[in-house]
Structure formats: structure tokens, C-alpha cells
Amino acid sequence: MLEKSKLWSHTQDVACITRRINLLSLLFHELNDKDVVIPPSATASLRELLTVINKTKDILQDTTTSCLWDIMEAGSVSRRLQEITRDMAKALEMLPLGLLSVSREVGDHVELVRIHVRSTPELDKYESNLIRELEEAVERLERKEKGAPPDLERLRGLFLCLGLDSLSKCRDEIKKLQYQISLQAGTDAAPYAMERLGSLIGLVIHVKSVFFQREEEEVEEDDCERVPCSPSFRDAVASGLGSVTRPLVGKEKDDGSWNVPEELKCPISLDLMRDPVIVESGHTYDRTSISEWLDSGHSTCPLSGQKLPRQPPLIPNYAIRSLVSQWCDRHNVPFHLNNAAAVGDDTVKMTAAFLVGKLATGSPQVQTQATYELRLLAKRRTEIRQCIAEAGAIPFLVPLLSSTSDSRAQENAVTALLNLSINDNNKALIMAASGAVDAIVGVVQQGGTMAARENAAALIFSLSVVADYKVIIGSKPAAIPALATLLREGNCRGKKDAATALYNLSVYKTNKDAVLKAGVVGMLLNMVVERSDEEKESATVIDDALALLSLLAGCAEGLNEILGSEKPVIPTLIDLVSVGSDRGKENAIAVLTAMCHSGGETMVTRLAENIILLLQMVTSTGSSRSKRKAASLLKLLTARPSQSPTANR
Secondary structure, three states: OOOOOOOOOOHHHHHHHHHHHHHHHHHHHHHHHOOOOOOHHHHHHHHHHHHHHHHHHHHHOOOOOOHHHHHHOHHHHHHHHHHHHHHHHHHHHHOOHHHOOOOHHHHHHHHHHHHHOOOOOOOOHHHHHHHHHHHHHHHHHHOOOOOOOOOHHHHHHHHHHOOOOOHHHHHHHHHHHHHHHHHHOOOOOHHHHHHHHHHHHHHHHHHHHHHOHHHHHHHHHOOOOOOOOOHHHHHHHHOOOOOOOOOOOOOOOOOOOOOOOHHHEOOOOOOEOOOEEEOOOOOEEEHHHHHHHHHOOOOEOOOOOOEOOOOOOOEEOHHHHHHHHHHHHHHOOOOOOOOHHHHHHHHHHHHHHHHHHHHHHOOHHHHHHHHHHHHHHHOOOHHHHHHHHHOOOHHHHHHHHHOOOOHHHHHHHHHHHHHHOOOHHHHHHHHHOOOHHHHHHHHHHHOOOHHHHHHHHHHHHHHOOOHHHHHHHHOOOOHHHHHHHHHHHOOHHHHHHHHHHHHHHHOOHHHHHHHHHOOHHHHHHHHHHOOOOOOOOHHHHHHHHHHHHHHHOOOHHHHHHHHOOOOOHHHHHHHHHHHOOHHHHHHHHHHHHHHHHHHHHHHHHHHHHHHHHHHHHHHHHOOHHHHHHHHHHHHHHHOOHHHOOOOOO
8 A cells, every 4th residue: 555645746646646556456466365377468567557656656755855846846746647647547458357367346446447547637726826826935035126025924824834834844844955956966957956946945944034033043052063064074174274264254243243044154154145056965155165165176065075076066046145135134234246246247158158058959858947047047137138148049049939848948938038138139139030029929829828928928018119120020910919819818917918018019000000900999998997996906907008098099990999888988087087096097198188189179078078177186186297198188178169179080
């Protein structure tokens, strides 16, 4: 009988596979007890079933597995479970059950498994939510902006769900994550996996410092050897080798600012880690200190004594770096890298060239990992985006946009291109890449994930800032209909990205005509009129919808669609001028102004009866932009009839 699984993901599928194997164990027991002669035709099937059982045990009974890593790698687990299920199905299909002298009951059990073994393991909704929560927490932790750390209540709930509800369990989880890093050493997936594992370690450290700080302080007071080191490291320190014994910066201060959390200190220098990197043992050091350690002739990890390869990869630990930055902000400690920036630029160039090489020659799995790392690098700063483009990444990222077998590769590729497009020079390189625009539009239209579709729309917005690119993108027959579909089907972010992209494209008249033909006005009216006051996220979406509507209302076709709607459009716009956000007010006024220009005296008279007093209030209490727009519309509405604009019909 198989024991309970240690996995945190695929709990339902694991239970199902375990149940099937336990049923099949009845077959093995009966064959063994009755000493049945097994025909040669059944031997191969039974051997394959035994292999399947052993593979399953390897997955389910790995007690060294970190629950956080298990959740993050749920896709990999899914593929392994799918492989096991397929192998079991093939073995049972080939098994000549009729030639085996087994009881009817056992035969019925085997037939039952044979019938149900065709189902494919997938993540259930609960586990998908866990993955999303964990990835969002890691992403927020790594952000440099102030106020970005994960929501504490959501983080507390996540760690409670995973059973990480004590200091000892968190410490044990860190050890398991470090062990996972050592297991990844030397594999093609090492850089990608080490970075993700480092981020998870940083998240657990953040949780420890927030929820178990007092308990940890009590433990540390009683712990004389908080950082056990390898013998070689202790010998080196004792002999004063190199500069590994530098004193802790600020130790002589009396204000307590030197009392740095242990996890944020480099184990070698005991300084705050300004540039933390992970080595293949799973431990994190400051880049300068570990480089000096290795350059002095050592080939082992200082803490664990584990043998390291020659010129081991030093993977940046952005999560720890973020925690260090936050600690420095709270304690008014300068966060300077001194001359590390120059070293970093060379490192970035080498890293970019290395990753582009993986894109060019690696297997699909390696390409996915390299794309993910380029995505992370490209969101850092302008110089890094330039290095990535100069390394030739863009032509290799574009084909991945058409990936139908790996939605993660597609999402990473389009997001990497979005981050790269922030640089104006890179916009030209993306547009010049063969098939790039068609591929981007294809992702908007039928991307493997909603995030990929959203980011593809955002990429179109970024590219269409350039006037000539508005024409090129709009000339693609599928471009505007694809954005219109996302505007209708997307979530808040998807609708926002689609609306802003359509706004940029609609500045060009030919594109505006195509947007009108795509039925966008009706979609915008639905969004504006049926807005939910309870959904804070929808506020910015409505603002962007109004901005696009103001463009479309400026022509006769757009105005006719607005006036032909059965929805209370004008009362809704007037209401938004009264109670909307500052941007919502100015955009609602812009829509009404455009309607007056395209609708002539009739529209002016219709509006003047309802909104003049409200506009006068906005001119005295609104933002600077809404004041200007309100004053402009007031002037239009209060002009004499002879001065009113004529209908543009």
C-alpha cells in the first residue's frame, strides 16, 4: 500500500493514482499467493506496471520536497503524473487479464482501473489559486518600489494553508529550498530554478521576520553558533586569509542600526548584502565576498563545505536584495553598491549573450527558462534592456509568440518584448523583426493565458506610440478585431490594456473607422453605463474607456452609435462629471465636448439644459486638467446660437 503523499499540489490526482495502484496491488498479491504461472505475454505488462508504481512512489514519498517549491513546480509535477497515467494505461491495455487465473473480484478491480485510467491529471481550482497567490507574493516582494511587499493578511493565510505556521517550520522550509538548489546544480534548468528558489527563500525569510520576530530573537539569544561553517571556512577565517574577515559596517555606531537580521548579512563578511547571489549549494552571499573567496583558491561553499564547480554561476537573489533595500529604508542606512555597478554591466552583457545563446540553440525547455530570465532582466533598467537587444534577443523571442504547446514560453516571450519595448530603439527592432506584428496580434487574439493576451495588448500600446507604427499595426486585418475581443472578454487589466491600445491606434483616422466597424462603441457604452461602484479596479478601466469614447464621439458615425443606444448615455456621463475620479471627470467632459462638436447646435442645446451649473462647479473645484476642459465646454455651451458649431453630417 502506498503511504500518504508529501505533495502539496495535485492532491486529488495523487489520491486517484494512489487508489488505482492500491487496487492493482490486489492483483499482485493474488498472483503471488496462488503461485500463478504467468504467461510470457503478461510479463511485459506487469513489469511496466511495477515501473509505474516505483515512479509514483518516487514522486509521492520524497520527504525532502519543499512545499513552496512543490507548488511553484506544479506544472512539472503535472507532466510527470500525466506520463505515469499514460504508462499505466498502456500497460493495462496490453495486459491479457483473461490468461491470468485471478478471482472475479480482482479482475473487476483491474477492469475498473483500466476504464478510469485515461483521465489526465490537472490542477484543481484551489491549487491554481495557491500558485497564483504564491507567485504574486514573490513578485511583489521583488519589486523595488516602496509599499510593494506582499499583503500581510493574504500572506499569513497562504502560509497557514501550507502548514508553515511556526518559526521551526519556516527554518526547515528554508533548508529544504536550499537542498533543492543543490539538486538543480549542473542541470540545464539550474539558472532558472536557482533564481526561483532564491525568491522563495527570500519570501520565507520575510515571513519569519514579520510573524515570528520575537520568537526568533529568543532563539538567537540562546544559540551560540547561529551560522555553522565548514572546516575550510573556519580555518581561513582563523588565519585571516584575504579580506573575508572584514568587520561589520557601522558596528561602532551607538544607534543600533548595525543590528542587521542574520539572513541579510553575508556569512563571509558579516556585512549587509548589497548584491546577494546564490551558489549551487543553496546559500546566499554578497557577490564581492564570495568572488574573493573563490578567487583565493577555494572550491567549496563556505557554509556547507559542498564542492562547487569551477567558475560556478552566481545567480542574483532579487528577493533578498529587496529585503535589504527595505531594511535600509526603515533604518536610514545608505544602500550603495559603490563600483559594483560597472561590474554589473559586464555581468549583464555576458548574461544576456549567454541567455540569447540558449534561445538560439537550446531545447524547448531551455528556451522557456531563458525567456523567463530575459523577462526578469528586461524589467530592471534601461541599460539592461539595451544590452539584451544588442545581444540579439528580439529575433529569437518573436517565434516563441506562436508557441501553442507551451503557454508559459509564450507569456514570457511577449512580456520580455513588452519590457524591452520601453526603450525607443527597441521598438524599431521589434517592428523590424520578421513576422513580429502578426505574432503579437495572434497572442492578443488567442494567447495561451489571459496574462499573455493582456501583455500583448500592452505591447501594441507601447509600439503604437510611434506614429508610423500606428499605420503598420492598424493595417493588419486581425489587429483591431483582436483588441476589440479582448475589450469585451478580458478582465479589468485586459480591458484596460485593450482600451489604451485602441486609443493609440484610433488617433489615425483609418484605424478609427476600423475601430467603429468592430463595434467598440457599444462595448464602451456597456462598460461605462454598467460600471460597478464596488469594484475599485474598474475605476481606471472606465477612465480609459471614456478616453477612447471621446475620440470616437468626435465623428458622425461614432455620435450616431452613441445617440442610437438604448442606454442612458448622457445622464451617465453627467453623473461621472459629478462623482467620477479626476481623470474620469475630464474624460467624461471630453466625450461631451466631442459630441457637441460632431452633433452641432442640437447637441449643444440638449446639453446646456442639464450640465452648465455642474461645469461651473468643476471649474472651481476640479483638477487643473478638468478645470480647463470644463471651461472649454462651458464656452461652447454658452455661446450664441450663431456661434454654435454646425452639424458635421
